[in-house]
Amino acid sequence: MLGLAVGGFSSVSTNGRTGLVTFCILLLAWVVGFIIRLFSVIRFESVIHEFDPWFNYRATKQMVENSFENFYNWFDSTAWYPLGRIVGGTVYPGLMVTSGLFSIGIYHRTLGFIHYMCHLLSFPVHIREVCVFLAPVFSGMTAIATYFFTKEIWNEGAGLFAACFIAIAILIIISNIMVKITCLYLQVVAFFKYLQTRVPSDTLKQLFTFGAIFSAGVIFVVVVGLTYAGVIAPWSGRFYSLWDTGYAKIHIPIITSVSEHQPTSWASFFFDLHVLIATFPAGVRLCFNNLNDERVFVILYAIFASYFAGVMVRLMLTLTPIVCVFSAIAFSRVFELFLNEQDNEINVATNQSNNEQNSVDKRLYDKPNKANKKVNYPSQDTPTSTTIGSQSKQQSSGNNGSNMRAVAYVLIIFILYLFVSHCVWVSSNAYSSPSIVLASYGKDGSRYILDDFREAYFWLWQNTKENARVMSWWDYGYQIAGMGNRTTLVDNNTWNNSHIALVGKAMASNESEAYKTIQSLDVDYVLVIFGGYIGYSGDDINKFLWMVRIGGGEHPNEIRERDFLTSTGDYRIDKSASETMLNCLMYKLSYYRFGEVRLDMRTPLGFDRTRGSEIGRKNFELDYLEEAFTSKHWLVRIYRVLPPENLPHLSRTRRRIHHRASGKSRLNNRGRLNTPSKGSSKHFT
DSSP states (O other): OHHHHHHHHHHHHHHHHHHHHHHHHHHHHHHHHHHTTOHHHHHTOSOOOSSHHHHHHHHHHHHHHSOHHHHHTOEETTSTTTTOEEOTTTSOTTTTOOSSSOOSTTOOOSHHHHHHHHHHTTOOOOHHHHHHHHHHHHHHHHHHHHHHHHHHHSOHHHHHHHHHHHHHOTTOOOOOOOHHHHHHHHHHHHHHHHHHHHSOHHHHHHHHHHHHHHHHHHHHHHHHHHHHHTSSOOOOHHHHHHHOTTHHHHHOHHHHTSGGGSOOOHHHHHHHHTTHHHHHHHHHHHHHHTOOHHHHHHHHHHHHHHHHHHHOGGGHHHHHHHHHHHHHHHHHHHHHHHHHHHHHHHHHHHHHHHHHHHHHHHHHHSOOOHHHHHOOOOOTTSOOHHHHHHHHHHHHHHHHHHHHHHHHHHHHHHHHHHHHHHHHHHHHHTSSOOSSSEEEEOTTSOEEEEOHHHHHHHHHHHHSOTTOEEEOOGGGHHHIIIIIOOEESOOTTOOOHHHHHHHHHHHHSBHHHHHHHHHHTTOOEEEEEOOTTTTOTTSHHHHHHHHHHHHHHHOTTTOOGGGGSOTTSOOOOSTTSOHHHHHBHHHHHHHTTGGGOOOSTTSOTTEETTTTEEOSOOSOOOSSEEEEEEOTTSOEEEEEEOOOOSSOOOOGGGOOOOOOOOHHHHHHHTTOOOOOOTTOOOOOO
């Protein structure tokens, strides 16, 4: 009884220690995953980084201030003017809508619920703070979910490795799954659980296989047939670009203009995954050697994710989770091998000592007889040569094995240390810089903040009418609406290529032709991003060829890309640039008054720091627009559209007074009258 009690207590204590270690590792992964995502908050402030999250912020604010019903029926008239946008039926509300205050059915609110609960507990938190800190908090939940997933696939040790990997992996985002999809999944699972209680397992497996193949074939035939018949809309350009990487470049340039849609380079795999990309195949091999249903699923997931990640940079996000899982399996297996060898050596040594002790005990308790007297047992103090040789060999092999294990442990820990250091460095320097707040560093390490974007958007908010319409390239639509709270023509949704092409056509046309397009769209202000003053490479001049291509795709007779290139096919802004380039609206809005600026004594007037050349046209005036605002570092420039004149606009050379007179007056001025009518007797000469 005492032995059973001791054994039970030791097993319970062992399980308790294992659970405590698991809990501590998962808690540490959560904390590290939360902290590593706060670099930008510490350096700048709580600010929304990129372009698309500004729409999520606006949508969440709309839902919190009104209701979910209002959000679901929300028609945003300030976007895509004059078309507008139906928001409620065109977005996935999973990020804005997740658990808490029930509205209809099973819908729940995450951001709105957190905001509501904080205010309920007397913690006044702005909705922007909730949006900023939601992703770092969810990173811990992602680590825990990955732990249980990998534990189901392999074992608990691999799950802990996977949780730690995915907590600091660079390309992890939160997947937003609609509640309807989750409910559908639960209904399917419940249906198959019911069938398992009614149908034998072999019959159920055959039925499931036949049903899956038959359903897939029917769906494929129906979809292809309806597509060719024109009953349903054809596949989008993004879908075709997954199979033919050159399709979008030829047919839909707006897809190619997005950097996330470019094919992935080999350097990106190592930069984003580091050592995990090398251990990933080892984990796949281990699962191949020990196949079951779960491992077949993750292997198929890895194959498809690897292909799509190579086709499009954006889909690297789908590859990262499975890479973390398989790499965790590989590292876990390596540690298991070394630990098992160490345990085997300890067990062998323990068995040998037990055997020697048993032999000694037998000699002590044997009865003396004749046979025993004839046998001479070697004493422990006088070992034989055979015993000495075997012991020395075992000691040398044991020492070699322990040394190899020590080297292997140090090597693996060093590799993991390099991985952690790389992830922290990349997260800090490459992925923690907001797009709306820039920073430059001096030679002494001092930091200088460039806050031109928020300065310009705040000016829009304070100095323009509420119904003012702002035309800019689609990259800045969400930010203008989120921070400037003004109506935009196009934004990052990019659902209407023709409307975007109109903006591209206006930017690529000369000022008089662009003014006609601007007037047709009721534009009040035009906003451009110019980086020539500070050396910002993401400005509109560098994006201008995409505006030309997109505008030329819809208006090929008016906009042609070759007209904006030099005779040698180069894209330049200096004196060798083409006349079409030097006269287009984008060039004028970017370089207006820049020819009067000297950056330093080593450069001439009008020197573009981004392109590294002197601009080709300096002294020019604007006829249809006027400068309304230029930020401190010339990064954002806003122009006011002048109202149309009562009389048609004339150039300076044609602005002369023309004396108009009738034909009779001209004859009188020459000193004679008209010839008298027939029958008259008097003639005057």
